[in-house]
Amino acid sequence: MAASPETTGISSDQSARRRWANKLGGSGIVIAFLILFFVLAVFVPNFFTVRNVQGLLLSVSLIGCIAATMMFVLALGEVDLSVASIVAFAGVVAASVTSATQSVIIGIAAGISAGAAVGAFNGTVVAGFRINSLIATLATMEIVRGLAYIASSGDAVIISEAAFFEIGASSFLGLSTPIWINIMVFALFGWLLNYSVFGRNVLAIGGNGEAARLAGLPVMRIRIVVFVLQGAVAGLAGVLLASRMSLGDPKTSIGLELGVISACVLGGVSLTGGIATISGVIVGVLIMGCVQNAMSLLNVPTFYQYVVRGSILLLAVLFDRWRRR
Amino acid sequence: MISSSTSDTPALALEDVSVQYGPVRALDHVSLQVRAGEVHGLMGENGAGKSTLLKVLSGVLAPQAGRIFLRGVQHRFFRTREAIEAGISVIYQELHLVPELTVAENLLLGQMPSRFGLLNRRAMLERAQREIERLGEPIDPQARVATLSIGQRQMLEIGKALLRDSRIIAFDEPTSSLSVRESDRLMQIIRTLRSQGRAIIYVTHRMDEVDEICDRVTVFRDGRHICVMDKGAGIERNDLVTAMIGRRVEDVYGYRPRQLGPVQLQVRDLIGPGLREPVSLTARKGEIVGLFGLVGAGRSELAKLLCGAVRARTGEVRIAGRTLKLNSPRAGIAAGIALAPEDRKHEGLILGASVGDNVNLSCRRHQIRLGLVRDIKRERAVAREYIGKLSIKTPSEETPVMNLSGGNQQKIILARYLAERIDVFLLDEPTRGVDVGARKQIYDLLYDLAEAGKTLLVISSDLAEVAGIADRVLVMRNGRLVGDVPRAEVTAEKLVRLALPN
Secondary structure, X not given: OOOOOOOOOOOHHHHHHHHHHHHHHHHHHHHHHHHHHHHXXXXXXXXXXXXXXHHHHHHHHHHHHHHHHHHHHHXXXXXXXXXHHHHHHHHHHHHHHHHHHOOHHHHHHHHHHXXXXXXXXXXXXXXXXXXXXXXXXXXXXXXXXXXXXXHHOOOOEEOOOHHHXXXXXXXXXXXXXXXXXXXXXXXXXXXXXXHEHHHHHHHHHHHOHHHXXXXXXXXXXXXXXXXXXXXXXXXXXXXXXXXXXXXXXXXXXXXXHHHHHHHHHHOOOOOOOOOOOXXXXXXXXXXXXXXXXXXXXXXXXXXXXXXXHHHXXXXXXXXXXXHHO | OXXXXXXXXXXXXXXXXXXXXXXXEEEEEEEEEEOOOOEEEEEOOOOOOHHHHHHHHOOOOOOOEEEEEEOOEEEOOOOHHHHHHOOEEEEOOOOOOOOOOXXXXXXXXXXXXXXXXXXXXXXXXXXXXXXXXXXXXXXXXXXXXXXXXXXXXXXXXXXXXXXXXXXXXXXXXXXXXXXXXXXXXXXXXXXXXXXXXXXXXXXXXXXXXXXXXXXXXXXXXXXXXXXXXEHHHOOOHHHHHHHHHOOOHHHHHXXXXXXXXXXXXXXXXXXXXXXXXXXXXXXXXXXXXXXXXXXXXXXXXXXXXXXXXXXXXXXXXXXXXXXXXXXXXXXXXXXXXXXXXXXXXXXXXXXXXXXXXXHHOOHHHHOOEOOOEOOHHHHHHHHHHHHHHOOOXXXXXXXXXXXXXXXXXXXXXXXXXXXXXXXXXXXXXXXOOOOHHHHHHHHHHHHHHHXXXXXXXXXXXXXXXXXXXXXXXXXXXXXXXXXXXXXXXXXXXHHHHHHOOO
């Protein structure tokens, strides 16, 4: 045999494209962000000031935390639309429990547990009963928002314990606590994704669920755990938000889930599962935050802000599609 | 039907056509000539390039090089519609029908009769009825396609080709899922098409079909055109096989006899989806058991039950005397039984992930530190070890597996289970889509495993393969285990007789 099929080289244009795509999908998006940041810093007045950057980071910390676990959900090939409702519900629960027990610790634990419980419910419905996660979490999005209203009788729950809103107001080395927590969440889940067996298994299941199952992975258990983590972290985000606002508001964060998913997709997480990087997600979150912040500084009317945000998401999805071709 | 001036010009001619998929050259400067009024057989092993050629003809794939002539006129197809308009229809193995629509709607899809954009339902039904009568198959034009048999669906595909008055019709292994009666009917129709002066391309790997229907045969191997044989000059089966395989049959399989140990796998009265009767079987240590049968005979279903992927209703599976609780593939692997599935792309591999990730997919759990942390160094070592041992051709362990050829992909799945502690390997069509060279390496690997005391159950639809490598062949038909033939008594006739429905 002259040339066995295996020894002939990869066709050049295809591999060149893939290499390019990988670069853009990996460090390329980081470079895109740095350019964007530089341009905004030069052309947008008051953008590159300590005060503004602090504010910017604080404003993305809510989306940032949830995006870290949403990355796992999307990497699994699933989606979780209920995160915004969890944020509201956990905030209400944390505020009520704190007021009732006079204990901040118990209040925080109750908020996070409430989120984890919703996540466990989502996971069981999605993994156990094989219901499409889009539908299942659309349902819990409504249900949990309802629960938030019921638990608060429709009004924001004022927090009486000063120690509770101290968390949101305190800062360390010039950065407020929610920002530090967000950084820790990114570090933890980035580490899990790359250095734990769990993270690899999540990517494998998202890449090909049936192959993963036949290879002996506990697919159902892993799916449930991912949804529980998503719920717990959304709960934590809800507690932090409540502490910043010093009240648990059942109406808060409507539409937040779309911002979170947008940030992940922008960061190169594949919606069909199997592909995710933490650096991409962090940058995705920062791009969203910078654009939002710059538009506010430039007094872009709210109506136009919607158009810009939507366009950015669309571009990201088109890029994702191009990359997988 | 064809004017005399063009009768010596081939209806279809391909010259120097080349197609490359990533690292694999699927077609390598291939030429082919098909005359009007002939049935032209296209033979070759899996991965020989037959399907790729059909994709080129139907406009799905644009070749990187080469020319296509229809009755002497050069054509280029960039989309399927152009090929259809040029008069080429390809009838694929997986039929392209919309199951939720009716027969009539499927037939006329893309050309439904309408008036001012409104569907003319009566005209559609009349036209469909005419077409169905022409096929001579009693199908209700208003039936939903989902309710038809595979044979009837294939007739429908032929109906679509006739409706477009395609002069060139290509069939891709059309009888592979047809009953004997349906196959006979198909042969009749093909003869009619031939007498109408159409050019028929008939892809097959069945010798008897070549005898029955083909006027000439072109053989492909490893993406290259090997030879053309003419029925008039006589076609010797052995010549055909040699041309397809490229060497003597015995050489490929290289059977190695060995001593068998005690019974390792014991299955008693297993019942589950896909099985019509309880299945009982045993296999010994060091034994390679072939599992032969037609597509849909229940072989893959049996394998899925044995590995725990599908839950059995009743029955017992034992390995070395221990009764297994098979409620998931995870439990199966822990107990020492694993399946390398037939459909590598959908069930075997994580295509976008690297060679290393795919090899370590299962065994990674043994390397966990502190209950969570993966041992990246160890994983890399495992991947490199098996890349070397199985001579997997890959640039590195970080290459995505989708860039590798079928044979290497199969080796990766085997490596995954070699890195585990598996005693019973269930291999479903392990050499499908694998080229001859890699195939021999896989057979050698199977003998190595058997010699190391493993038990192998090899599912194959390839008669020569089961006869070539197995110590014993089990035959399934219609969800039942109908035969248990020791190597000494294996003949092609015997296996086929057992496998075919009466």
